[in-house]
Amino acid sequence: MREIVRRHLGKVVAGAAVAVTGTAVMVGITLPGSVSAQESGGKGGGLSAQQAARQEQGAVGPGTVEQAPAEGAKGKGGDPLTDDEIKRVERIALSRQQFAAGENVEGDKGPQRLSVDLADPDANELDDPNAPRRADVTFYNYKDDTLVTKTVNLDTGKVEQTGSQHGVQPPLSPDENAEAARLLIADPLGAGLKADYKDATGKELTSPDQLVLTGIGYRATPGAQSALLDKCGEHRCVRLFPKIPNGSWIDSRSFVIDLSARKVGKLG
Numbered sequence: 001m002r003e004i005v006r007r008h009l010g011k012v013v014a015g016a017a018v019a020v021t022g023t024a025v026m027v028g029i030t031l032p033g034s035v036s037a038q039e040s041g042g043k044g045g046g047l048s049a050q051q052a053a054r055q056e057q058g059a060v061g062p063g064t065v066e067q068a069p070a071e072g073a074k075g076k077g078g079d080p081l082t083d084d085e086i087k088r089v090e091r092i093a094l095s096r097q098q099f100a101a102g103e104n105v106e107g108d109k110g111p112q113r114l115s116v117d118l119a120d121p122d123a124n125e126l127d128d129p130n131a132p133r134r135a136d137v138t139f140y141n142y143k144d145d146t147l148v149t150k151t152v153n154l155d156t157g158k159v160e161q162t163g164s165q166h167g168v169q170p171p172l173s174p175d176e177n178a179e180a181a182r183l184l185i186a187d188p189l190g191a192g193l194k195a196d197y198k199d200a201t202g203k204e205l206t207s208p209d210q211l212v213l214t215g216i217g218y219r220a221t222p223g224a225q226s227a228l229l230d231k232c233g234e235h236r237c238v239r240l241f242p243k244i245p246n247g248s249w250i251d252s253r254s255f256v257i258d259l260s261a262r263k264v265g266k267l268g
Contacts, residue, residue, distance in 0.1 A: 074133075074154070078118070081135060085154060086116045092157055093137040093150040103143035105179045105236075105259055111139035111148065114173050119151055134160065138170060145235060145260055169217040172238055177215040180238045180257040181208035187264040189255055193242065196250050211250075212243040218256045225256065228265040235260035 075082050081089070090113065094102075102111030115138045125131035132155040139148045147168045151161040172180075184190040185205060197205035205211075219233035229237065236259045243249045254267050 077129065077131075077133070081116065081118050085133075085135065088157075089116055089135040089137055089152045089154065092152050093159060094139070101143070102139070102141045105140075105142060105173075105176050107142070107262075111141040111143075112173065112176065114138040114140055114170055132156070140170075140236060142236065142260055167234055169219070169233065169236065172215045172217060174213075176236070176238065176259060177213040177240065178208040180215055180240055180259060181211060181213055181242060183257050183259075183262060184240065184252065184255060184264055189264050189266060193250055193252055197244065200244050200247055200250075210245075212245055214241040214243070215239065216241075225267050226265045228261075228263055229256050229258060229267075231261070232256060232258060 075085060094110070099110045102109065104110055104112040115136075117136050119134035119136045121128070121131045121134075132153050135152050135154060137150045137152060139150075140146070141148060145166060147165045147170065149161075149163045149165075150159050152158070153160050184193060185208070194205045197203070197210070203210075215238040218229075218237040218239050220230050220237075225232070238257050238259060239255070240252050240257065241249060242252060256265050256267060257263075258265065
């Protein structure tokens with residue numbers, strides 16, 4: 001990328017250079033082309049009315065792609081959770097009081113949803129074909145930096161287990177990566193990132209939507225970062241690995257975004 005590497009803090013690097021520390025792998029899928037069929041003609045003159053009718057009934061028309069059947073409201077056994085089940089689980093897991101007391105990554109009401117996954121059956125239910133389906137729902141409350149996990153029984157519609165933890169940092173959600181990028185773009189420390197993006201694309205970088213984002217959690221290490229980032233681990237912090245769509249990675253590994261404090265710091 002010409003002089004980008006030595007001119008800016010947010011160096012544009014080849015994909016392989018960052019692949020070890022964090023990547024978003026994109027797999028190209030080649031779809032087959034159109035399928036052709038040979039046409040056969042009859043012998044001699046025209047067909048009788050009966051022959052024509054039989055040929056028309058047996059003829060194979062143009063290929064069509066059928067739509068996938070509509071997803072049912074409920075899955076069975078170890079089937080993945082349906083969209084309806086996910087929405088229902090979220091409503092059950094989060095009461096109005098808990099929603100009002102929570103805060104998401106953007107500072108709005110309600111804790112940040114991280115994941116909704118089908119829960120493993122209990123040990124005594126492994127061979128039971130009628131074992132209840134359960135879902136584990138994970139939220140992060142930015143108001144008090146609490147990770148909340150709830151297990152919901154989809155058959156009874158009740159919360160069977162609830163757990164709260166501090167200092168636990170599960171993988172970041174796409175919304176959290178996007179908010180981290182938004183904070184970095186708006187911060188003076190993001191000047192190099194924006195300059196590299198403009199050098200590579202000729203356009204101004206103003207939104208996270210212009211990047212492919214991968215983020216990993218960061219925990220503070222004594223002496224490795226500014227005092228601004230000393231609470232990372234207790235706070236929800238992220239190092240971003242932004243990529244230009246269909247282009248290069250931009251090296252921003254020296255920056256850490258504290259999502260809880262909504263501040264950007266630099267390592268080293």
